[in-house]
Amino acid sequence: MCGIVGYVGPRKATPVLLDGLRRLEYRGYDSAGVALVDEGAIAVTKCVGRVGNLIEAVDDTAGGNLGIAHTRWATHGGVTQPNAHPHCDMTGRIAVVHNGIIDNDEGLKARLAADGVTFASETDTEVLPHLIARHYAGDPHEAVLKALQEVRGTYGLVVVFADHPDLIIAARNGSPLVVGLGEGENFIASDSHALVRYTRRVIYLEDREVACITATEVNSVQLDGSDAIHTVEELEAIYGSEDKGEFPHYMLKEIHEQPESIGRCLRGRILPDLGSARLGGFDMSPRDLTEIPRVTILGCGTSYHAAMVGAMAIEGLARVPAQAEIASEFRYRNPVIDPKALFMAVSQSGETADTLGGIKEVVTKGGRVMGVVNVVGSTIARTCGAGVYIHSGPEVAVASTKAFTSQVTALYTFTLMLARTRTLGPHDAVELARALVSVPDVVSEYLAEPGPIEEAVRHLVGARYALFMGRGLSFPVALEGALKLKEIAYIPCEAYPGGEMKHGPIAMMEPGTPVIAIVPDDQHREKMISNMQEVRARGAALTVIHSRGDLKAQSLASVSIPVPRIHTLLTPLISVLPLQLLSYQAALALGKDIDRPRNLAKSVTVE
Ligand code: F6R
Numbered sequence: 001m002c003g004i005v006g007y008v009g010p011r012k013a014t015p016v017l018l019d020g021l022r023r024l025e026y027r028g029y030d031s032a033g034v035a036l037v038d039e040g041a042i043a044v045t046k047c048v049g050r051v052g053n054l055i056e057a058v059d060d061t062a063g064g065n066l067g068i069a070h071t072r073w074a075t076h077g078g079v080t081q082p083n084a085h086p087h088c089d090m091t092g093r094i095a096v097v098h099n100g101i102i103d104n105d106e107g108l109k110a111r112l113a114a115d116g117v118t119f120a121s122e123t124d125t126e127v128l129p130h131l132i133a134r135h136y137a138g139d140p141h142e143a144v145l146k147a148l149q150e151v152r153g154t155y156g157l158v159v160v161f162a163d164h165p166d167l168i169i170a171a172r173n174g175s176p177l178v179v180g181l182g183e184g185e186n187f188i189a190s191d192s193h194a195l196v197r198y199t200r201r202v203i204y205l206e207d208r209e210v211a212c213i214t215a216t217e218v219n220s221v222q223l224d225g226s227d228a229i230h231t232v233e234e235l236e237a238i239y240g241s242e243d244k245g246e247f248p249h250y251m252l253k254e255i256h257e258q259p260e261s262i263g264r265c266l267r268g269r270i271l272p273d274l275g276s277a278r279l280g281g282f283d284m285s286p287r288d289l290t291e292i293p294r295v296t297i298l299g300c301g302t303s304y305h306a307a308m309v310g311a312m313a314i315e316g317l318a319r320v321p322a323q324a325e326i327a328s329e330f331r332y333r334n335p336v337i338d339p340k341a342l343f344m345a346v347s348q349s350g351e352t353a354d355t356l357g358g359i360k361e362v363v364t365k366g367g368r369v370m371g372v373v374n375v376v377g378s379t380i381a382r383t384c385g386a387g388v389y390i391h392s393g394p395e396v397a398v399a400s401t402k403a404f405t406s407q408v409t410a411l412y413t414f415t416l417m418l419a420r421t422r423t424l425g426p427h428d429a430v431e432l433a434r435a436l437v438s439v440p441d442v443v444s445e446y447l448a449e450p451g452p453i454e455e456a457v458r459h460l461v462g463a464r465y466a467l468f469m470g471r472g473l474s475f476p477v478a479l480e481g482a483l484k485l486k487e488i489a490y491i492p493c494e495a496y497p498g499g500e501m502k503h504g505p506i507a508m509m510e511p512g513t514p515v516i517a518i519v520p521d522d523q524h525r526e527k528m529i530s531n532m533q534e535v536r537a538r539g540a541a542l543t544v545i546h547s548r549g550d551l552k553a554q555s556l557a558s559v560s561i562p563v564p565r566i567h568t569l570l571t572p573l574i575s576v577l578p579l580q581l582l583s584y585q586a587a588l589a590l591g592k593d594i595d596r597p598r599n600l601a602k603s604v605t606v607e
Helices: 013-027 051-057 107-116 129-133 140-149 252-255 258-266 286-290 300-318 354-364 379-383 401-422 427-450 453-460 476-488 498-503 525-537 550-557 568-589
Strands: 003-008 031-038 041-048 066-074 094-099 154-162 168-173 177-183 188-191 201-204 210-215 218-222 294-297 323-324 342-347 370-372 386-390 466-470 493-497 514-519 541-547 559-563
Touching: 003 013, 003 094, 003 154, 003 168, 013 031, 013 051, 013 066, 031 051, 031 094, 031 154, 031 354, 041 051, 041 094, 041 493, 066 094, 066 154, 066 559, 107 129, 107 550, 129 154, 140 168, 140 210, 168 188, 177 476, 188 466, 201 300, 210 323, 218 476, 252 258, 258 401, 258 427, 294 300, 294 354, 294 541, 300 323, 300 401, 300 466, 300 476, 300 525, 300 568, 342 354, 342 401, 354 370, 354 379, 370 379, 370 401, 379 386, 386 401, 401 427, 401 568, 427 568, 453 514, 453 541, 453 559, 466 476, 466 498, 466 525, 476 493, 498 525, 514 525, 514 568, 525 541, 525 550, 541 568, 550 559, 559 568
Parallel strands: 294 323, 294 342, 342 370, 370 386, 466 493, 466 514, 514 541, 541 559
Antiparallel strands: 003 066, 003 188, 031 041, 031 066, 094 154, 154 168, 168 210, 177 188, 177 201, 210 218
């Protein structure tokens, strides 16, 4: 979603800002802009479309050692040049970029308009520079503090003043901002991705904190004027390369990175000889684990699908009641929170507003939440305080792939640890621990020989409708396959548990309807074979993802995609791989923008 970059220091600001915006492109956006403070004036350039358009429009030889830049993902007002950020006050001497939503913008707009302010855009953001201007009498910090007293809503806000070519003011409430500390220069960004090229030392601003940033100092206070205490943190070494390397798209690269990313998630955590696991960040003794009465796992989108797999594994193996919840629903249904229960929040970005809202609801009611997060230092990781990092490395493609398999791996690791304290005897535990350790090799084995994906794609391209079908642990995998296909190939499709077919969706079957069945060799296999026969009898073109050597499943398939065998609990980690490749190849065949699908953002920081 929207991205922010700011710079103050001895370098020319423009190249730093444009490079930062490039690094934030993966978040999804529809317009971009930059404001440079130079020679007592602010020069704003903004345009619709890609950062590439902005780079062409900006004079990169322009001076100016201080500036701010933004990528916008439209919420209030259409995708137009006037609506792109930065926004200025009427004199053009104050410029702001803003992530988040101002809830009382209508009231503020009416008041400002009555005072003679004219608005240049349809955005909620534009009230901010006008409001700051009304409070400005030479002290930028005081003006921003006073303006923010009148604002309700969420913001990651960065402000510059033409009169102060050495000062950036940043304020945070519900939308992340991170200050990057350099030698004689400082940076601000909504996401540390924009900073890693320049510095690893960062300060994460807290909610209601307002910081004054110059080239040599960072001073901040709370919105109420009290001191803000912050610590300097070191960004963890970034795993994996941020370039596409030999791959044509980030998504394909990230699919092929899964042996390493899953391996990193497991490293040092599995104790194969004990048949157990160690998750340092969980900070729970075996006794604590035996006392957990139930587990609820929150997430959105792909992370929710990982949560479903995790909940099924926990309940099935550790015999602890467990459920997955869509965070955006959970947060608003006034859930009952058992303070003894364990809540987990799954998020790749660690910034998803709905997941964060769910966490806050649990904490407000006295519950505890463990994060299962990829981005180190992200808001969800810091809000939970405890949990597990999945260590996928940067996931740049909007469609999540390697984060899903690492989220599931982390949840399995927790399941093993929990089940070992309750239901799982040493023999079965050692078998599962060894199987988990083998996953990276099994993933490599599949990716080396992925089967006839392109043949399956031929049934999908041009289809009016497609159906994914799975039972048990393969149902969330089916959901994930359908989500991927919608996200990047825009092919209408849905996922159903096989047992639901007769209750409705079978009406959709007609000759040639593509059905993708996920049929590992587990306790649901026989029932799935019946479900496949039912749709086949109605002319469906069946692509079957099945365990290698399953001749019966193969015989029912129009396209058979065999996958290596693995412990039945772990099958989602393997059967999701052909589905990732299927959506990738379908999007490729249809000529879609695979890494940046329409309307989607990588990190959904607003509701
Ligand atoms: C799907 C996808 C989204 C995210 C969802 C949650 O490919 O990327 O569905 O999974 O927006 O995001 P995180 O995991 O960052 O909380």
